[in-house]
Amino acid sequence: MFHPKGPSFVELLQQGLSSVERGYDLLAPKFEYTPFRTPEALVKASLELVGPPGSVESGLDVCCGTGAAMRHLRPLCRRRVVGLDMSQGMLDEARRLLADAPGEAAFEFVRGDALDLPWREEFDLVTSFGAFGHILEEDEPRLVEGIHRALRPGGRFLFITGDEPSRLSPGYWVARAFNAAMRVRNALWRPPFVMYYLTFLLPRARALLEAQGFSVEARRDTLPEPYARYGLSVVIATRR
Numbered sequence: 596m597f598h599p600k601g602p603s604f605v606e607l608l609q610q611g612l613s614s615v616e617r618g619y620d621l622l623a624p625k626f627e628y629t630p631f632r633t634p635e636a637l638v639k640a641s642l643e644l645v646g647p648p649g650s651v652e653s654g655l656d657v658c659c660g661t662g663a664a665m666r667h668l669r670p671l672c673r674r675r676v677v678g679l680d681m682s683q684g685m686l687d688e689a690r691r692l693l694a695d696a697p698g699e700a701a702f703e704f705v706r707g708d709a710l711d712l713p714w715r716e717e718f719d720l721v722t723s724f725g726a727f728g729h730i731l732e733e734d735e736p737r738l739v740e741g742i743h744r745a746l747r748p749g750g751r752f753l754f755i756t757g758d759e760p761s762r763l764s765p766g767y768w769v770a771r772a773f774n775a776a777m778r779v780r781n782a783l784w785r786p787p788f789v790m791y792y793l794t795f796l797l798p799r800a801r802a803l804l805e806a807q808g809f810s811v812e813a814r815r816d817t818l819p820e821p822y823a824r825y826g827l828s829v830v831i832a833t834r835r
Contacts, residue, residue, distance in 0.1 A: 601628035614786040615729055616681045619660075623684030626661050627692070633663055633725040633755075636819050641755060641829045642667040644817060645720060648698075649673050655718045655745060657709050658726030662689030662696075668722065669698030677703040679712070710734055712741035721745060721752045727795035735795060739807045743834055752809065752832040755818075757825065759796050767793075797828060804832045 602610070602625045610618040619626075626632060642664065645651060652675075654668040659678030668676045676698075680686050686704045693702060707713065709723075709730065721742050730738050742752050760767040770792035781787040801811045809832035817829055 598628035601625050611780070611788055612784060613788065615789055617786075618788060619680075619682035620684035623661065623682060623688045626685065626688065631725070632660070634822070635663065637755060637822055637827075638663050638667055638724055640818050641724075641753060642671065642722070644814065644829060644831065645671055645751070645753065651719045653677070653718050654700075654720040654722065655679065655714070657712070657721060657723040657742065658729065659689055659704075660685050660725070662693045664722050664724050665689065665693055665702065666696045668720070669693075669696050669700050669702070671720070672698070672700040675701045675703060677705060677718075679705045679707050679709065681706065681708055710737045710741065712745050714745040716745070716747045718745050719747055719750045721750070723752075723754045727754075727756070728791050729789050730794065731789060731791075732794065735799070735803055736807075739803045739809075743807045743809065746834045748834055750834050752804070752830075752834075754830055755827055756795055756797050756800055756830055757827045758798070759793060760826065797830070800830065804830075808835050809833060810835055 602622060606621065606625075610621050613621065622629070648670045651671045652673050654672045655677045656664045656668060657679055659665055659680050662678060665676050665678045678686065678689055683706050686706060690702070690704055709726065746752065774791045774793070777788070777791060797813060801813070804811050812831045813828040814831065815823070815828045818827055
């Protein structure tokens with residue numbers, strides 16, 4: 596549908612009528628050929644803010660998908676890079692695609708729930724790209740709490756988000772219409788498929804992070820065009 600090697604409309608429909616976990620298991624072999632993958636330029640520019648190679652001991656990518664961020668995390672980390680995802684299919688693809696990734700840190704692939712992170716003060720850096728649409732608004736405090744717990748004091752949580760778009764922009768209403776359609780789908784069909792736009796936007800994300808004990812810096816000047824004009828920021832939240 597999006598690329599000759601990407602999923603067809605029927606395959607996307609099948610995914611959308613599944614659970615999130617099952618849907619991404621189905622999509623995993625073709626995920627790299629969809630627009631759902633965070634663009635490489637965004638991941639690269641964001642992680643360049645972390646520091647020079649070897650400046651981090653251990654890193655965690657939450658909802659790692661097929662490992663786009665893990666590839667860039669490995670040269671930064673001296674000891675370990677952990678990818679967590681609820682889809683075993685995505686983890687299997689990540690393991691395959693990262694076989695030639697540069698760096699010496701050990702890779703770990705963990706199947707699990709972003710809302711129930713099992714680690715306590717084990718990481719210097721946590722990242723997450725393109726996954727917040729799968730977290731319901733009422734569950735966002737649990738996500739922030741778990742990331743805070745997984746970080747060592749002074750550790751950083753890095754991600755991309757934006758301000759809420761103007762209500763005069765067509766994109767705002769397209770996103771709202773999609774969200775409304777998903778709510779109808781989830782009211783009528785089980786299992787639910789959690790995927791919404793305009794989630795964990797900067798004002799709310801900042802408030803939740805600061806309430807949990809993070810200091811928050813939003814960088815609007817680091818992303819390449821055309822993404823810089825879309826109101827996106829790289830957020831670096833540091834555990835106090």
